[in-house]
Amino acid sequence: MTYAGPEDTARATRTGGVPLVPPGFEWPACGECGLPMRFIAQLRLDELAEQGPKGSAEGSGTLAVWMCQNDPGMCDEWDPDSGGNTARLFPAEAALTAAEPPQGETLVAASSGIAYQQVEADNYDEARGSWAESRGVSPRQVLGAWGGEPSWLQGEEVPECPACDRRMSFAAQLEEGHDHEAELGFGGGGCGYAFFCAPCGEAAFLWQC
Template structure:
């Protein structure tokens, strides 16, 4: 996943930042720790990860009191991930309170790189293209590149391990990037059976 330039805040494709496209009746998630509105980080078209799928994976994280709401944990209540269907077409109403949006909306492009793992692919892409490795925004599918131990979430409804969907870097510009502790990565998962989703980050 590479930086594809600036995107419209309501672009329908995979992107970081902007305003999430959501289904009717969606309510912006609030942090279970501080009750503040969460920050929207990214939406990923499911078809970009698994061709033939329809809908979006959307990721939110609390940034009202960074580090105090356990937003790195998949179950502590400081972040949320959603799997939306084909009816996720309207920009959500953004709450007036809380830190809700990133300072930049970035389009995501997808490029296939032959490598043994994600880290090798990231560095190899930068060398071949002569672009900064910061312009690699993550990976879709593949093998998880954990920065610490394996923390694959378990689906609450069915109890099965979730499927890895996306790994997110903080962003191409430190001034507008997400906050994963400074140099960390975020990880998005979904349950293919229950349509449940989860997010966490590691540094």
């Protein structure tokens, strides 16, 4: 996934902007501080099997992620279980532009549309480095990757589905962002990891740095 210019409201996979949601949606509040969380990404899971390497999970609909940024570092927002972030699976038809809550840090300063690149490499880090080098651009232009295996910055941390207790399927890895305004807040140089359980309709998010 590479940076493809701002993309505030499209149905596409992107970071930032305003989420597209189903009817009856309520903006998620942080389980720690109670304030509305910041929308950071929506991932079109139908693109996972198309754009991810062989063996990537298959999904449908959209995986949307919120993370508390009201007092960064204070709500355990890296943790999949703290309540400081949340990930939801929405049906593909979810197309209502969510109403932004009147208070709290709710939107990323700049959105990022995603372009896809296929790179021959042994792993994500190698692909990220070689793509940037071949274009003569900063590796920060690479915004993450679909599927395959997570490239963990710390120890392996695949969440278990809260409904069926099985290991969740890996959807995507997300970088901080291509510049300061687009940064998602993973502790400076961290990566986010999004997971889902298709049969249960559950999703989870965590980050490491």
